[in-house]
Amino acid sequence: MPSKPLSVRLPLWLVLYFILWTVLPFALSTSYPLDVPEGIYWGREWQWGYYKHPPLSSWILYSFYYIFGHIGPYILSQCTIALSLWLAYQLGRQLMSRSRAFLGALFLLAIFYYTWPSLEFNHNIAQMPVWLGLVYIFYLAIRQNCWRYWLLFGLLAGAGMLVKYTVALxxxxxxxxxxxxxxxRLWLTAKPWLAILIALLVFAPNIYWLMQHNWLPLTYASARSAEDASRNGHLAALGYLGTQIINHLPLLLILLFTRTRLSLRTPIQILLHKSDWRFLLWMGLAPTLILSCAGLIFGLGLRDMWGMPMWGLSGLIIVALIPEQVFADKSTSLLKAIVIWVSIVTILMVTYVEFGARIRHKPSRMDWPQTALASQADEQWQKLSSCKLDSVTGSDWVVLLVASYSNFAPSVMVSGDAAYSPWMSSRRLQEHGTLALWPDNEQPKVPWLQPLAQRPDLVMKQGExxxxxxxxxxxxPLKIRWQAYIPKRCLK
Structure with missing residues (x-):
């Protein structure tokens, strides 16, 4: 007997899932994941670009951090995943029945990228709804050829480029x-050209920033790619493709365990327009194939996580391959399998965050004593200075942890090239001083720091x-060395 039609109402378990993935990592971890504090300190400076990435993702991250406090990055990350599912559903409704679109959107939770990596909001996570939103609006624009969709496409394309440059792909x-x-034939009309013009106007401030800062993000990305290419050469592209398949493994196992048969004939029968299948395959697969071919031909170093935003259509592609009778029989089983999978991955996430350090006998990035570090930095500065702590510098990871939990909300001067922190200057350091921090076994190279010890208007104190x-x-215990450069007018 066929199962009853799949309900497309928002299920309670999905709401509970997003609540748990917001609250539990925040409650159980003792520090932010790797990229989160970096994004926070970038966003705090409100620049039109940063030495690794364009600015929009960091602006949004800092806004959530400022409004919701320390839990803000976790709220944002899960909102991003939820928005991606909603956009996949909205696009699916244009292509197929509501019940298929609903299941196709939920299938995204069976792709690894949409679960575990969402603990850490970064530019790859931020791209997920951007890619889906662009595909959705592009579909409406070419199908209906309305001014509003082309204008919206131009705005979103420009904003997407401000999230990460790989949106260009x-x-x-x-x-x-x-x-x-x-x-x-649409290129013979003004609408797509106007969309391109709007996208360029939105993106223009970052282009100007790039020109003023020697194209720093592109230089950084080129160096990272060259580093990866030197290890694996042209074969890096094959490893990249293999990783993308592995990240679909939960979805493939769900199809296997529920004995859900797929058919290449089905899309033509169930999609509302015959050309929609070609659209789905092209948008869902072409970016990865283009990137992989470029890697094979030119020996580019491809990082696995670059594929994170590229698979937002995988669920719709799979659900379009399920024959009608099979879908009627298996939709409830498939939904139950998704619930089982998200329950398993949630338990694994809790185990990793709470007990991972003890299991491995070493801390992960989420196991550092962030609150203690920030409190110690604040207390130390207040003992020495009557002025606000304006900036911190030193070992990047320690400094980022302190900056994102300190009550002073200090700026960060990144180690290495002074161009990485354009908001800092020797004059600012002379006027406000700074606090330098680094682990006992490390001595970072910090711009402008050495001359400060010789300034007559600054007093240097140090300790451990x-x-x-x-x-x-x-x-x-973690041993941290510190040096405080305090203006004489602030010295206690």
């Missing part, structure tokens, strides 16, 4: 699709802290 994919299909590892009480 999706835009190129869309242009190629339009040129290789009957939609090429010993801070226990909260989740590893038997581990040797």
């Amino acid at each position: 999706l835009i190129i994919t869309m242009i190629l699709y339009s040129l290789c299909t009957p939609y090429r 802290w010993t801070i226990a590892w909260g989740k590893l009480p038997d581990r040797e």
Whole structure:
């Protein structure tokens, strides 16, 4: 007997899932994941660009951090995943039945990228709804050819480029699709050209910033790619493709365990327009294939996480391959399998965050004593100075942890090249001083720091802290060396 029709109402378990993935990592971890404090300190400076990435993702992250406090990054990350599911559903409704679109959107939770990596909000997570939103609006624009959709597409394309430059790959994919299909006639009208103009206008401030800062993010990305290419060469692209398949493994196992049969004939029968199947495959697969071919041909170093935003259509592609009778029989089983999977991955997440340090006998990035570090820094500065702590510098990870939990909300001067922290200057340091921090076994190279010790209007104090590892009480305590450069007018 066929199962009853799949309900497309928002299920309670999905709401509970997002609440748990927001609250539990925040409650159980003792420090932010790797990229979060970096994004916070970038966003705090409100620049039109940063030495690794364009600015929009960091602006949004800092806004959530400022409004919601320390839990803000976790709220934002899960809102991003939820928005991605909603956009996949909205696009699916344009292509197929509501029940198929609903299940296709939920299938995204069976892709690894949409679960575990969402603990850490970064530019890859931020791209997920951008890619889906662009595909959705592009579909409406070419189908209905309305001014509002083309204008919205231009705005979103420009904003997407302000999230991460790899969005350009999706835009190129869309242009190629339009040129290789009957939609090429649209280029004889003003609408797509106006969309491109709007996108360029939105993106223009970052282009100006790049020109003023020697194209720093592109230089950084080129160096990272060259580093990866030197290890694996042209074969890095094959490893990249293999990783993308592995990240779909939970979804493939769900299909296997529920014995859900797929058929290549089904899409033509169930999609509302015959050309929609070609659209789905092109938008869902072409970006990865283009990137992989470029890696094979030119020996580019491809990082696995670059694929995170590229699979927002995987669920819709899979659900479009399920024959009608099979879908009627298996939809409830597939939904139950998704619930089981998200329950398993939630339990694994809790185990990792709470007990991972003890299991591995060493801390992860989420196991550092962030609150203790920030409190110690604040107390030390207040003992020495009557002025606000304006900035921190030193070992990047320690400094980022302090900056994102300190009550002073200090700026960060990154180690290495002074160009990485354009908001800092020798004059600012002379006027306000700074606090330098680094682990006992490390001596970072910090711009402008050495001359400060010779300034007559600054007093240098130094010392060492010993801070226990909260989740590893038997581990040797963390030793932090510090140097405080205090303006004489502020010295206590």
